[in-house]
Amino acid sequence: MRSLRSRRGWGIGAVVAAGVSGVLIVQGVGVGGADSAADDGKPGAGPIASEEYAAALKVAADGDSATLAKRDTKPFSMLGVTWADPAATIAGKVEVRTREAGTDTWSSWLELGTDSGPGDEGATRAGTEPAWVGASDGVEVRVDGKASAELPEGLRVDMIDPGTGSVSDLEPAAYVAAESATPDATTTPEATESASPTATDSASASASPTDSASASASASPSASAPTSAPATTSAAVTPSASASTGPTAPTSTAAKPPITSRAGWGADESLSPEAPDYLANGIKAVAVHHSAGTNDYTCAESASIIRGIYTYHVKTNGWKDIGYNFLVDKCGTIFEGRKGGVDKAVLGAHTYGFNTQTTGVSVLGDYSKVVPPTAVLTSVARVAAWKLGQYGVNPTGTTTLTAGAAGTSQYNTRTWKTGDLLSFPTIFGHGDSYATECPGTNLHAALPTIRTYAAGPVAGLALKSVTGAGTSGTRTYTKSAITVGWSATTPAALISKYEVLVDGKAAASTAGTATSAKVNLALGTHAVSVRATHVSGKTTTTAAATVVAETTAPTFSTAPNLSLRTGTVSTTAVPVALKWKATDTAALKEVRLTAPVAKTYGPTVTSAALTSKSGAATTWSMTAYDQAGNTKAASVAGTPVILQETSATRTGTWTTKSSTSYLGGKSYSSSAKNASLTWTFTGRSAALAVSRASTSGQVNVFVDGVKVATVDLKSATTKYRDAIWTKSWSASAKHTVKIVVVGTTGRPAVTTDGLVYLK
Numbered sequence: 001m002r003s004l005r006s007r008r009g010w011g012i013g014a015v016v017a018a019g020v021s022g023v024l025i026v027q028g029v030g031v032g033g034a035d036s037a038a039d040d041g042k043p044g045a046g047p048i049a050s051e052e053y054a055a056a057l058k059v060a061a062d063g064d065s066a067t068l069a070k071r072d073t074k075p076f077s078m079l080g081v082t083w084a085d086p087a088a089t090i091a092g093k094v095e096v097r098t099r100e101a102g103t104d105t106w107s108s109w110l111e112l113g114t115d116s117g118p119g120d121e122g123a124t125r126a127g128t129e130p131a132w133v134g135a136s137d138g139v140e141v142r143v144d145g146k147a148s149a150e151l152p153e154g155l156r157v158d159m160i161d162p163g164t165g166s167v168s169d170l171e172p173a174a175y176v177a178a179e180s181a182t183p184d185a186t187t188t189p190e191a192t193e194s195a196s197p198t199a200t201d202s203a204s205a206s207a208s209p210t211d212s213a214s215a216s217a218s219a220s221p222s223a224s225a226p227t228s229a230p231a232t233t234s235a236a237v238t239p240s241a242s243a244s245t246g247p248t249a250p251t252s253t254a255a256k257p258p259i260t261s262r263a264g265w266g267a268d269e270s271l272s273p274e275a276p277d278y279l280a281n282g283i284k285a286v287a288v289h290h291s292a293g294t295n296d297y298t299c300a301e302s303a304s305i306i307r308g309i310y311t312y313h314v315k316t317n318g319w320k321d322i323g324y325n326f327l328v329d330k331c332g333t334i335f336e337g338r339k340g341g342v343d344k345a346v347l348g349a350h351t352y353g354f355n356t357q358t359t360g361v362s363v364l365g366d367y368s369k370v371v372p373p374t375a376v377l378t379s380v381a382r383v384a385a386w387k388l389g390q391y392g393v394n395p396t397g398t399t400t401l402t403a404g405a406a407g408t409s410q411y412n413t414r415t416w417k418t419g420d421l422l423s424f425p426t427i428f429g430h431g432d433s434y435a436t437e438c439p440g441t442n443l444h445a446a447l448p449t450i451r452t453y454a455a456g457p458v459a460g461l462a463l464k465s466v467t468g469a470g471t472s473g474t475r476t477y478t479k480s481a482i483t484v485g486w487s488a489t490t491p492a493a494l495i496s497k498y499e500v501l502v503d504g505k506a507a508a509s510t511a512g513t514a515t516s517a518k519v520n521l522a523l524g525t526h527a528v529s530v531r532a533t534h535v536s537g538k539t540t541t542t543a544a545a546t547v548v549a550e551t552t553a554p555t556f557s558t559a560p561n562l563s564l565r566t567g568t569v570s571t572t573a574v575p576v577a578l579k580w581k582a583t584d585t586a587a588l589k590e591v592r593l594t595a596p597v598a599k600t601y602g603p604t605v606t607s608a609a610l611t612s613k614s615g616a617a618t619t620w621s622m623t624a625y626d627q628a629g630n631t632k633a634a635s636v637a638g639t640p641v642i643l644q645e646t647s648a649t650r651t652g653t654w655t656t657k658s659s660t661s662y663l664g665g666k667s668y669s670s671s672a673k674n675a676s677l678t679w680t681f682t683g684r685s686a687a688l689a690v691s692r693a694s695t696s697g698q699v700n701v702f703v704d705g706v707k708v709a710t711v712d713l714k715s716a717t718t719k720y721r722d723a724i725w726t727k728s729w730s731a732s733a734k735h736t737v738k739i740v741v742v743g744t745t746g747r748p749a750v751t752t753d754g755l756v757y758l759k
Helices: 189-194 209-219 299-316 374-389 441-445 447-455
Strands: 023-029 050-056 065-083 092-100 110-112 131-145 156-161 285-290 326-328 334-336 358-363 398-402 421-425 427-429 462-467 470-472 475-478 481-487 495-502 505-511 516-520 524-534 539-541 545-549 555-564 574-583 588-595 599-601 607-612 618-626 631-638 640-643 649-651 655-658 666-670 676-692 698-703 706-712 719-741 750-758
Touching: 050 065, 050 299, 065 092, 065 299, 110 131, 131 156, 131 299, 156 299, 285 374, 285 441, 299 334, 326 374, 334 374, 358 374, 374 447, 421 427, 427 447, 441 447, 462 524, 462 545, 475 481, 481 524, 495 516, 505 516, 555 618, 555 631, 555 676, 555 719, 555 750, 574 588, 574 618, 574 631, 574 640, 640 676, 698 750, 706 719, 719 750
Parallel strands: 285 358, 285 427, 326 358, 475 545
Antiparallel strands: 023 050, 050 156, 065 131, 065 156, 092 110, 092 131, 326 334, 398 421, 462 481, 470 475, 481 516, 495 505, 495 524, 524 539, 524 545, 555 574, 574 607, 588 599, 588 618, 618 631, 640 750, 649 676, 655 666, 666 750, 676 719, 676 750, 698 706, 698 719
């Protein structure tokens, strides 16, 4: 099928257009003037006038085919092919193509569905499914019948302009086709009655009041046509009643979805003045349909499409009202169909043989060609859950229906006779109860999903996160406030609400569209979960998370302390070691160094290798965090100082060496055994800086007069300013550090580059 044009129908009053083999029947539908039409066709603006035009088809001499040649028409957006006998069916293929309004572009051929089944009792014509084709001003039709079956009489194409609110007050008129001024045997009676001789497509004739009335009455039935229930249904219905005097609406176990009213889609109630009928025994099942036609429409056009279907059912087919109880567009908007009250069991004309036991929902579009979007499945499920919930019917169950007429199903190929008791799913497709592909193979395949959506409970519910706190192992910690996040696979529109449960009690409630909520916890250990309520009232609850609320701050069991460490020394980067130990009564999360640099350490880390600028007093600030977000701050300050070798007291022979690699550009070197250097300082940590090579010797180190180490300066690689030995104390005090050359055999030389201490 071509991609049909998606354009809003044109608002035109009573107009005329060229016909074939007779006349084009033109009928004004709805309100009489522009003042009473809705602006721009916007839903809710008031009743909107529709126009209907009909042109008879020419049947071939052998009776096996019929055509309408290409011709100009007045604007229309929906069409269908109909025939005179409402009980007759057509065997064969019915195809149309249309011209995009205001252009020379013709569409591809579109096959119309001929298997929708009978409608209301008292119908005056039968026909194909109406098809939305977008704004058009030309049409061509071909019917290819089967040789074994005659085409029904009175074949014609009915074109509908659903109106946009720009309505004229022109009276209905008709004019004659160019092909023949003499009607042939296939011309409809109404066309014959109102024909007037002319030789051109463009000529028009003024019809007398009698002619106009005749054409109008023939093209669409009187509003007073019989309205009793179809004879093919099995259960009795209540006498005709208005919505206000109909049966009391039962309370449903499922929430009512948002529904656009008839006024919302611009229904002209004067078209169907008869009171609705109601199901005597309530609703036992939901029948799902599709409108066929095109999927290439905008959702802004949905109201126009529904007005077109309404006009086609009432004025073209002669039904008392639109056949469906509800309609759903591809965006998931739900529309009220047949009048009588959406909350009541209104008798529709949608599922031949089973109308008195079911409610009908039709989705706009052809779902043999595309997969229905989630919005469609969701809205059909919402309507089904609500209507079935009024009568205690399980959406995933089965029900027994009494056949009001003999029939054959399309999808499970079973056959029955009138009065047979048949088992159906409580949500079934039209083709399960009639020989039709409706609601399309793709929508029919999605019925199990619709049933699950409608029945509930919420599926795929999972607790995704507890934020505003930390998690350690299987426990989450907080001071009080948490944000709980969740997800579910059931569409949000089918979820009434979510609740956050704390120790089994609801602590927060949100709409079904939410994915998170905030709660405050009392001190202690709690079980936190999420409960989802389906529109049916069924609930699902996640597994609980353990959340501990506590406000005790961590502690530094070992306060931060600073010392010198080994490594390469420079005036801008003296190697230092920062040490600490933090603990928490619940769960320590981390320790952060915030100054003079920012670093974060895990809960088990107790030291860090850092550098500090020589001669600069530096404060090292730390904060311990527990999983609940409680904190404890601590700090330590220190100033590294470099003492040049020239500041030491010397004994023995020392030689000055110069190089940019040395601290201050110079160092002392000695090979004399027992030569010494002594530094005196006040501080809490000291480090000996030397130069090293493969020929370097050893020194003995004395602290406060006591030998504490023999340090070997030998290195496979040459190193300068290397802090090779360190010593730290718990508190700052005055100390002396003395180094003595050992005079190592074969490599007696040592080179010192000063002493660093921390004050």
